[in-house]
Amino acid sequence: MRILHTSDWHLGQHFMGKSRQAEHQALIAWLLEQVDAHQVDAVIIAGDIFDTGTPPSYARELYNQLIGRLFKAGVPLLVLGGNHDSPATLGESRDLLAHLGTTVIAATHADPATQVIVLPQRNGEPGCIVCAIPFVRPRDVLTSQAGQSAEDKQRSLQTAIQEHYAAVHAAAQAKMAELANARPGKLPIVATGHLTTVGANTSESVREIYVGALEAFPTAAFPPADYIALGHIHRPQKVGGLEHIRYCGSPIPLGFDEAKQQKEMLLVELAGDGLKSVTPLAVPRFQGLVAVSGNLETLAGAIGAAAAEGTRDCPAWLEVTVAEDDYLADLPARIEALTEGWPVEVLRIRRQRGNAVVSLAAEARETLDELSPHDVFARRLQQEALSDEMQAALNERYRAIVAGLQGEEA
Incomplete structure (x- = not known):
């Protein structure tokens, strides 16, 4: 049987x-x-x-x-x-x-x-x-x-x-x-x-x-x-x-x-x-699926190697994890430039946030008791690659939400 x-x-x-x-x-x-x-x-x-x-x-x-x-x-x-x-x-x-x-x-x-x-x-x-x-x-x-x-x-x-x-x-x-x-x-x-x-x-x-x-x-x-x-x-x-x-x-x-x-x-x-x-x-691989990681310099070679799993008619799907250069605001555009001409399609870009980990470690002595809600939100916002205008808008919106909640508790 x-x-x-x-x-x-x-x-x-x-x-x-x-x-x-x-x-x-x-x-x-x-x-x-x-x-x-x-x-x-x-x-x-x-x-x-x-x-x-x-x-x-x-x-x-x-x-x-x-x-x-x-x-x-x-x-x-x-x-x-x-x-x-x-x-x-x-x-x-x-x-x-x-x-x-x-x-x-x-x-x-x-x-x-x-x-x-x-x-x-x-x-x-x-x-x-x-x-x-x-x-x-x-x-x-x-x-x-x-x-x-x-x-x-x-x-x-x-x-x-x-x-x-x-x-x-x-x-x-x-x-x-x-x-x-x-x-x-x-x-x-x-x-x-x-x-x-x-x-x-x-x-x-x-x-x-x-x-x-x-x-x-x-x-x-x-x-x-x-x-x-x-x-x-x-x-x-x-x-x-x-x-x-x-x-x-x-x-x-x-x-x-x-x-x-x-x-x-x-x-x-x-x-x-x-x-x-x-x-x-x-089971054969019917669709190229590749995860690559590195900084912008090493990613160029990794993306080229991943292209071997794709064709013009069926490009390989990529997940790109960026280290070291993950703070750059124009990261998606830079990744798109690296993939140009290759039979690949980027489905997801991930930031390794190495710099964020270092900054948080440097502030490890701080506790939540020492920080206000606004401080916590600001620290978290600093980990994102956002424009000054976007950061200001989000801070303003957060303050309005906190003020509303505090008003309800009163």
């Missing part, structure tokens, strides 16, 4: 004013090539198929295109809801998609047996049993109690999630016994999850948009599955060094902090006696 494990596609992501549609279109074509080349039996997307609960129409079109092409290839798809996905949006077409070989588990169910999925091999025979666990929302498994501390709530949620995994795993064991009556031999068990585990390495683009989510789930709390396919963390990694518990990571970089990562999908091979192998499949 061969499974392609992927997650965190974030279809519809609006990245600093840019659409990722072309990248995702190319990604679908690449995935279909891998499915054919490696004779994949089934595909699992472990959460966050969409970037928001109300994805734009083109994102839904890409989703439907993926489902249609996999159905045409005769490969079933299992989609798990993530913390960015809306259970209602994912679930609205669940019955229809079932006729196209796609199983959608948008949220946890009261009956654990409904989250037990049998994925077939290409010959139609059962290949594995999946404990299909999506992102677990506290309201679905936990009743809040008055007076609980934050630590108590986290412990209660961890226990509730662990109990849900155990219940679904028990239902999978029952399904195994049922299938054994019809066919001899043992089937491997796969579990899924969309959460943060203890020790996982995250990135800036991993956003917890659901308040109250579990901070970290211990690996010992997972059921004894042959393979655990996880989503939510965008960096591909083994969990706790364990071969069978894996994050595949996002297939495209979703932030500049992921620009240097080699993105992957995982080809998982299973047999009746358990996990045989996990093979990373390197």
Whole structure:
């Protein structure tokens, strides 16, 4: 049984004013090539198929295109809801998609047996049993109690999630016994999850948009599955060094902090006696994404090197962090001059604020008790590269706000 494990596609992501549609279109074509080349039996997307609960129409079109092409290839798809996905949006077409070989588990169910999925091999025979666990929302498994501390709530949620995994795993064991009556031999068990585990390495683009989510789930709390396919963390990694518990990571970089990562999908091979192998499949870079840093003198060379990842038709997207010269008011114009003629497009300019750190360190002996609100605002304003007129206008506006507040308190 061969499974392609992927997650965190974030279809519809609006990245600093840019659409990722072309990248995702190319990604679908690449995935279909891998499915054919490696004779994949089934595909699992472990959460966050969409970037928001109300994805734009083109994102839904890409989703439907993926489902249609996999159905045409005769490969079933299992989609798990993530913390960015809306259970209602994912679930609205669940019955229809079932006729196209796609199983959608948008949220946890009261009956654990409904989250037990049998994925077939290409010959139609059962290949594995999946404990299909999506992102677990506290309201679905936990009743809040008055007076609980934050630590108590986290412990209660961890226990509730662990109990849900155990219940679904028990239902999978029952399904195994049922299938054994019809066919001899043992089937491997796969579990899924969309959460943060203890020790996982995250990135800036991993956003917890659901308040109250579990901070970290211990690996010992997972059921004894042959393979655990996880989503939510965008960096591909083994969990706790364990071969069978894996994050595949996002297939495209979703932030500049992921620009240097080699993105992957995982080809998982299973047999009746358990996990045989996990093979990373390197995903090509469909859009140049580069973070460069330095002063204006060194940035010229860094931008030239970054241009190798772009073309005239598809320029590389840049994040430029400026050190030493970050105080200059005309910094955007200077960066634009450095990029002129190169197949690059600057999406964000960041100032390292080295001078601000030095000035603040020199004044470290000052405390807030020694400064008035106006002094604090003025010190903060000095860290910005603003014209004298703008600084004066902001100071005047701040004084008016403070005076108004003081008048209300009186």
